[in-house]
Amino acid sequence: MSQDTLAHRWPLNVPGRFYVTQDCLDCDLCRETVPTVFKRDSGWSYVYRQPQTEEEISLCIEVVDGCPLSVVCSDGDEYDWARVTCLVDRKKIIK
Ligand code: SF4
Numbered sequence: 001m002s003q004d005t006l007a008h009r010w011p012l013n014v015p016g017r018f019y020v021t022q023d024c025l026d027c028d029l030c031r032e033t034v035p036t037v038f039k040r041d042s043g044w045s046y047v048y049r050q051p052q053t054e055e056e057i058s059l060c061i062e063v064v065d066g067c068p069l070s071v072v073c074s075d076g077d078e079y080d081w082a083r084v085t086c087l088v089d090r091k092k093i094i095k
Pocket residue numbers: 020024025026027028029030031044045066067068069070071072
């Protein structure tokens with residue numbers, strides 16, 4: 001995973017393999033498909049909770065493939081997310 005990948009995440013995404021970039025079309029596909037993972041804020045979707053079950057992971061992979069703008073992304077399982085500190089202070093974003 002590159003730092004470029006981190007830089008393009010919508011800051012509200014929780015750390016983890018799945019995330020949305022800021023170029024979301026707000027079509028609602030991801031939120032309808034996996035409401036336990038995706039939420040809407042100010043016209044964009046973001047990952048508020050990483051998938052916990054195999055079913056949720058499978059649905060998220062479907063969303064990665066089905067997002068019309070290809071802005072739902074996955075960095076896979078290789079990276080140790082416990083080592084990553086968030087690049088953006090979310091408290092400055094959430095009002
Ligand atoms: S599927 Fe893609 S374009 Fe549609 S709301 Fe989700 S992130 Fe946005």
